[in-house]
Amino acid sequence: MPLKRPKAEPNPSSTSSDAVLRPSAKRRKSDVDPGTLHSRKVYILDAKLKPDEVAELVSLVDKAGAILVSEAKESEIVITAVGMRKRLERHIDWSVAKSKALVTPNWLRDSVQQGHALPCGTYAALASLHDTTAANCPTESDSDQDESSAQLSPPTSTPSEAKSSPSRANKEVEPAHIPENLLPPRVPLKTTPDLDHTVRFSCQRTSSLVCPNQELCEQLDVVRKLRELEGEERSSLSYRRAVASIKSYPRQLSKCDREEIARLPNIGTKISKMVLEYLENGNINEVEKIKASERYNALVLFASIYGIGPSTARNLYARGLRNLRDLEAFYEVNGPPVEGIEGPQSVEMDIQIALGLRAELAIKIPREEVELIHRTIMNELEVVQPGCVSMIVGGYRRGKSESNDVDIVFTHPDASKAIGLCTKLVRRLHEQGMVTHVMHLSSFHAHNALRTTHWDSLEKSLTVFRPPIPNPTRRRVDLIFALPETYWTAVVGWTGSTMFERDLRSVAKLQGMKFDSSGITRRHDSTLFYPRTEKEVFDMFGLPWIDPTLRNADA
Structure with a gap:
């Protein structure tokens, strides 16, 4: 149904969708700004x-x-507040969208205010269409304007500009050879305020590193850990989800909050009783029994060793092993571990190395040392291949003061130069005496749209690293290399936390998509999507932007 052009004082109730809009034939000459959008065809979605x-x-x-104009295909400029491709395609064919300048309403407001058409790229409605929007933007010279007005200068920084182009705002001033979309923001993007803590998924909520109910979360996590070690995956996931819900609750719970507890998502009758027991007594009886259990403590110890999962831990316990000395005897840990960049030849050698280095690898890594390790590796990488960019991810990026290991995602703006870099870097670090062991080394392989295995298709090396400092402590350092188009999905995927990432994959699945560190895939036809920024990953799934320091959905 056509939308009639509003009168001078519009009545909002008279407006509807699918408009056929025409300028007033009685427009006064004094109202027209010849230097703005003279004769340009505009469609308003x-x-x-x-x-x-x-x-x-x-x-x-x-x-x-x-x-x-009444049809997008007839226009030169499309003005829209839609920021997601999936929603845009409900109204405009994608091939049409790519052939137009798709801008936010602020482009029109600012252009009229400044008296001339502003560059469209700054106001691109979709980050993925920034380049086509900039290329299709009509210039004043196209409108037969005077030569003096043919050069369009960018607007001064205004609030509306920053608001309309979040994917290109707050960027570092970059070297010429590094694309802007591969650089981290100068100032962290702000999280959406007042997110609803009762929504289903943890990727829709904020979760601080230490929450008001941290001790309660840690108590429930003991039960979660036991269920996981015993192979009870569904039960373990139930406790993980409950912990994530409590992590998002904005204030400290009390025994008077029965109704509040009932409103929290993912908390069933049994867990609700545990929560109330803790609020009344300060502890949970079942948790105390678990912590006192010889089996639980042995399984936790075994699973803390790299290469030992829950199933292996249970098998070791069934063989009669109970402590670290038993483990060392079982795996024949004697003398210095074997070194070399080719990595262990078997899972058992992984475990031998991890046991031999256990005392060192158990020491937490302060943030200052994480940054030192990052700088050191980047200096060596610059020798191997100049022009790479990187970001520290994992617990460091989520705000932890100390980390168990260091995770770094790398890429190079030239995809051909990114392939094979992981092996080259590891070899150099080994030659420099920094990498002493490689626990895992993999190269790029084809993206598997139906991937059911744990690993993504990125090139990575999980190493033991010796920092070049006096009396160094060896550290676990994971090096992850992504192609430039998958850099931001790798950053999101390796930032965590575990439950946050799991829920992100669940949200993607509900929308017919699949998310992992190596890309976003549409399930029905395996089409790959490559977000240009971290925020665009969230935008693609209709999720609010959540700062990395508020993605701590695990205990």
Whole structure:
């Protein structure tokens, strides 16, 4: 149904969708700004726009001397508040969208305010269409403007500009050879305020590193850990989800909060009783029994060794092993571990090395040392291949003061130079005496849209690293290399936390997509999508941006 052009004082209730919009034939000459959008064809997509906003934009188009058209394919400029491809495709064919300048409403507002058409790229409605929007942006010279007005200068920084282009705002000033989309933001993006803590998925909520109910979360996590070690995956996941819900609760619970507890997602009757027991007594009886159990403590010890999972831990316990001395005897840990960059030849050698280095690897890594390790590795990588970019991820990025290991994601703007870099870097670090052991080394392989294995298709090396400092302590350092198009999915995937990432994959699945560190895939046809920024990963799934320091959904 056509949307009639609003009168001078529009009535919002009279506005509807699918507009056929025309400028007023009675527009006064004094209202027209010849230097703005003279004779340009503009289409307004009213999805996500309020009626009074549509009326305002129609008025601005009229004032600027442009022509409003009823079909997107007839336009040169599409004005939209839609920021996601999936939603945009409900209204406009993607091939049409790629052939137009797709801008936010602020582009029109600022252009009219400044008296000339501003560059469209700065106001691109979708980050993935930034380049086509910039290329399709009509210039004043195209409108037969005077030569003096043909050069478009960018607007001064305004709040509306930053708001309309979050994917390109707050970036570092970069060297010429590094694309802007591969650089971290100068200032962390702010999380959406007042997120609802009762929503289903932890990737829709904020979770601080230490929450108001931290001790309760740690108590429930003991039960979760036991269930996981005993191979009870579904039960373990139930406790993990409950912990994530409590981590998001904004204040300290009390025994008077029965209704609040009932409103929290993923907390069933049994866990609810445990929560109330803790709030009344300060502890949970079942947790105390678990912590006193010889079996639980042995399984936790065994599973803390790299290469020993829950199943192996249970088998070791069944063989009669109970402590570290038993483990060392069983795996014949004698003398210095074997070194070399080819890595262990078997899982048992993995475990031998991890046992031999256990005392060192158990020492936490302070943030200052994490940064030192990162700088050192980047200096060596610059020798191997200049121009790489990287980001420290994992617990460090989520705000931990101390880390168990160091995770770093790397890429190079030239995809051909990123392939094979992991092995080259590890060899150099080994030659320099920094990498002493390689626990895992893999190269890039084809993206598997139906991947059921744990690992993604990125090139990676899990190493033991000796920092070049006096009296160094050896550290676990994981080196992850991504192609430039998968850099931001790798950053999101390796930042964590575990439950946050699991829920992110669940949200993607509900939308017919699959997310992992090596890309985003549409399930029905295996089409790959490559976000240009970290925020765009969230945008693609309709999720609010959540700062890395608020993704701590695990205990």
